[in-house]
Amino acid sequence: MSPSREGPTQSSQAPPSSRDIRLWRRYLADERAEAAIYRDLARRRDGEERAILLELAEAEGRHEQHWRDLLGEHADRPTRPSFRRSLLRTMARWFGSVFVMALAQRAEGRSPYSSEPAATNAMAADELIHEEVIRGLATRGRARLSGNFRAAVFGANDGLVSNLALIMGIGATGVSSGFILFSGIAGLLAGALSMGAGEYVSVRSQRELLSATKPTQITLTAAPDLDLKANELVLVYRARGMTLEAAEHRAAERMGYLDCDCDPSLSLHPGVEEVEYQEIGTGWNAALSSFLFFSSGALVPILPYIFGLQGLPAILVSLVLVGLALLVTGGIVGLLSGASPFKRAMRQLGIGFGAALATYLLGLLFGTGVA
Structure with missing residues (x-):
């Protein structure tokens, strides 16, 4: 098992070289820019997407603090972020579109922290996860305009x-x-x-x-008149892809049998009727x-x-x-x-x-x- 990288500190490491200072200041500027990008994107969204973007900004803030701690007195000297992140922030501020999400996804995928000795394992792992989070958000946008x-x-x-x-x-x-x-x-x-x-x-x-493929709600109107022990409602849910156990539980729910001895967790089974088709346009x-x-x-x-x-x-x-x-x-x-x-x-x-x-x-x- 490889040793964990906790990141160097000023108390445990020799003073950073001028090259280290220049590199860390660039990392610091990039983290500031990425946090600002996510906040700018969050201002154009609401609900769950907004909350996710703000949490990403908070995570980038933790990374920013890491480089601040390493730089010490050198942290306050201004440094411009990379051209890519500067462009991305401008686009996020003015457009906030799926294009920006796609660019942010690629930016997260290029993180140098996996090979950067001064970065911690947690920071490298964060960047990998951030790429997947942005991929998920970008996928929503791609589906909307697909x-x-x-x-x-x-x-x-x-x-x-x-x-x-x-x-x-x-x-x-x-x-x-x-x-x-x-x-x-x-x-x-x-x-x-x-x-x-x-x-x-x-x-x-x-x-x-x-x-023609999307399930109807006929089960809601017909369910009260069916016999739980000999009804075809279970067949309906099995035909939609559910297991026998999950289908029986769903049938009991539809028919109002609240005292069935089924596993309540089966209520979360994603039947076909909950599947939302991808937007294909009009x-x-x-x-x-x-x-x-x-x-x-x-x-x-x-x-x-x-x-x-x-x-x-x-x-x-x-x-x-x-x-x-x-x-x-x-x-x-x-x-x-x-x-x-x-x-x-x-x-x-x-x-x-x-x-x-x-x-x-x-x-x-x-x-x-x-x-």
């Missing part, structure tokens, strides 16, 4: 990739810039209408499917988001042609604009999913340019036969 956000992201990405591939393929055949622009506008309108209609049907169908909101974001994405590749560029310069400018947009959408997806924004951005870029290259090569192939 439906419309999915439609928006996929709409924008599809618009970027499909229209870039379209104009690249058509442009490779050697047609005029006017024809390319017309084709791009037609692709924008057709794709946006198709995406909007598809999202509406998809979300409506999903909601109807979940609605049909109209998803359709509108998809239509608007597809249109905005599909507009980017044809902007050079709208402003009069032709030939190779138009293609190069279009590639640059679409590449930047793909990097942004990929980074946002990575950020909200808690993954590396850089990796997700590069993946989006590779997929988009791969599709454009494929259609361009096909255009060259078919363009050889154009008179």
